[in-house]
Amino acid sequence: MKKQSYRRRSLFVDMRLMSFGVATIAVGVFMVLLRVVMPGVFIAVISPMLRTGTALSASVDTLTGSFANINDVVRERDALISKNNKLLIRNRALFARVQDLTKLVGISSLKVPGVVANVLARPPESPYDTLVTDAGSADFVSVGDRVLADGGVPIGTVSSVSKHSSRVILFSSPEATTTAWIGSERTPIVLEGAGAGAFTAELPRQASTTIGDTVFVPGYGIQPIGTVGYIDKDKTAVVITLLIRPSVNPFTVTMVEIVPKKSI
Amino acid sequence: MISGKKFGQVISIFALIAPFFFPWKYVVLFAVVASVWNPPVALAVGLLFDAIYFVHGASIIPVESVWGFVIMLISLLMRRLARTYLFVS
Numbered sequence: 061m062k063k064q065s066y067r068r069r070s071l072f073v074d075m076r077l078m079s080f081g082v083a084t085i086a087v088g089v090f091m092v093l094l095r096v097v098m099p100g101v102f103i104a105v106i107s108p109m110l111r112t113g114t115a116l117s118a119s120v121d122t123l124t125g126s127f128a129n130i131n132d133v134v135r136e137r138d139a140l141i142s143k144n145n146k147l148l149i150r151n152r153a154l155f156a157r158v159q160d161l162t163k164l165v166g167i168s169s170l171k172v173p174g175v176v177a178n179v180l181a182r183p184p185e186s187p188y189d190t191l192v193t194d195a196g197s198a199d200f201v202s203v204g205d206r207v208l209a210d211g212g213v214p215i216g217t218v219s220s221v222s223k224h225s226s227r228v229i230l231f232s233s234p235e236a237t238t239t240a241w242i243g244s245e246r247t248p249i250v251l252e253g254a255g256a257g258a259f260t261a262e263l264p265r266q267a268s269t270t271i272g273d274t275v276f277v278p279g280y281g282i283q284p285i286g287t288v289g290y291i292d293k294d295k296t297a298v299v300i301t302l303l304i305r306p307s308v309n310p311f312t313v314t315m316v317e318i319v320p321k322k323s324i
Numbered sequence: 325m326i327s328g329k330k331f332g333q334v335i336s337i338f339a340l341i342a343p344f345f346f347p348w349k350y351v352v353l354f355a356v357v358a359s360v361w362n363p364p365v366a367l368a369v370g371l372l373f374d375a376i377y378f379v380h381g382a383s384i385i386p387v388e389s390v391w392g393f394v395i396m397l398i399s400l401l402m403r404r405l406a407r408t409y410l411f412v413s
Contacts, residue, residue, distance in 0.1 A: 080333055081364035087340060088371030095375045106376060109344035116345055184347035188382035219379045227379045235383060268337060 099222035102120050103180075103196075107225075110192065114314075117185065132248070148178065174208070174319040175199045180225070183310050189233035189255055191310070195318055196224045204321040209308040214283050217222040218318060228317070231277070231285065232257045232308055240285065242302075243273040250302065251275070251285075258312065259286060259304040265293075332361025339365050343372050356395060363399035367392040 083276070095102040109215035177195035186192070195201050205218040207228045216230040231238045236253040240261070249261040263269055273288045339358040342351040355369040370392020378386050 080336070081362055084336055084340065084362065085364045085371075088368035088375070091375040092371050102375070107346065109341075110376075113345035117347070181377065184349065185343070185345075185350035186377040188377050188379070188389060190377055190382050192377070214405055219381045227377075229379060229381050233382050235381060324370040 071245045086179070095262040100196075100224055103192075103222060103225040107194065110170060110185075113185060114179070114181065116266055124266050126250050147183060147187055164314075174317040175201055175245065176315060176317055177201075177226070178315055179313050182313055183230075183256065189230045189236075189253065189257070189310070190219075191228040191230065191313065191316065193226050193228060193316060193318070194224065197221050198223050199318075200320075202320070205318050208317045208319060209310075209313050213305070213308045214277055214285060214316075215306075215308055215310060215316070216312070217321075228316070230257070231258055231276050232306060233309065238277060243269055246276070249275070250301075251277075254303070257306045257309060259306070261302045261304060265298055265301060269300070328361065332358070336362045336365040339369050340372065343369065343376060348373070352391075358371070358400040359395055360403075363396045363403065366395035366399060370395075 093103070094095045094105070100156050123135045127269045175195045177193035177199070179191050179193055181192040183189055193207075193208070201218060201221055203218055203221055206214055207218060209215045214231070216228045216233075216236075218226050220227045229236055230253070231251060232253045232255060234253050234255045237261075238251040240249050240251045241247060242249050242263075243259070245268070247263065247267055249263060254260045259275075261275075269288060269291065271288050271291060273282050275286045275288065277283055277285045284307055286304040286306040288302050290303040292301040292303065294301070335354070336358045339351070339354040342354045346354070351369065351373070355366045358369075359366040367389070370386075370389040373388035373392075378388070389411035
């Protein structure tokens with residue numbers, strides 16, 4: 061009688077998957093090893109693709125924006141023009157005041173040396189609320205340096221550096237906490253990252269905070285980082301939770317300035 | 325007419341290059357779809373994500389790799405169950 065034998069089939073091993081599956085995992089492992097062993101080469105390899113992806117996402121935003129309701133767009137444009145005019149007037153007044161104070165005191169503020177860097181990847185491509193920039197140790201960038209966006213708004217700190225690139229953790233990263241102040245009374249708070257560019261903070265219930273109050277972080281003097289967008293007042297809690305909208309949208313950042321931490 | 329195996333390979337390659345071009349939510353979707361044909365793609369995409377974007381301080385562990393591994397296991401299990409069901413029925 062012919063002896064029958066059965067080959068035990070494994071749950072996890074299927075020869076049909078092995079070749080292509082092993083190849084895909086090998087690609088992933090290779091990229092991880094490349095980043096660890098040769099981070100400069102890794103960035104050189106992925107930079108063109110990241111730049112292309114950033115340009116593509118900007119094009120998609122432009123394309124989807126063209127489908128927006130025209131009336132809403134016109135209304136928003138008019139509001140922005142009006143706001144821009146007010147800011148221009150205020151800016152001129154402040155500039156004149158600076159000139160007067162400079163004449164009076166006899167000194168002028170020194171330009172702090174910083175490095176301007178292009179952003180290779182940013183949220184939402186990045187899932188961790190991090191930026192990848194094209195400035196590294198060759199440009200005198202070091203871990204802990206502060207990163208500023210448009211208008212000098214601080215958005216994060218440098219967390220890892222290779223020769224020609226660096227990675228920035230945004231203040232809105234879920235694991236990040238930042239000391240800050242809020243409002244005209246400069247009430248101290250601790251900002252906790254909520255992801256996607258937003259922050260939360262807690263204050264005692266009796267604190268006088270309103271929607272629209274500005275939140276500041278330490279910088280050259282103090283730097284505005286966001287405004288209070290919503291206050292969650294749970295009647296059973298002794299604290300109120302603030303949801304803070306950032307001044308700069310990290311989804312649209314294309315260039316940043318990296319300033320040495322010693323200069324802050 | 326493209327075969328299922330070829331289609332699976334094509335979509336797997338697409339999922340591997342997606343982290344450079346698409347928001348992470350879409351990349352996760354592509355990886356889940358590709359893992360139907362090729363479960364290890366989910367782990368590979370997770371490793372690729374962490375190679376590009378992970379930094380210490382942003383997260384305690386490389387979350388994307390962990391999720392990739394979990395999705396790979398689920399896909400393998402689902403494939404096994406589907407094959408058993410089809411064999412029995």
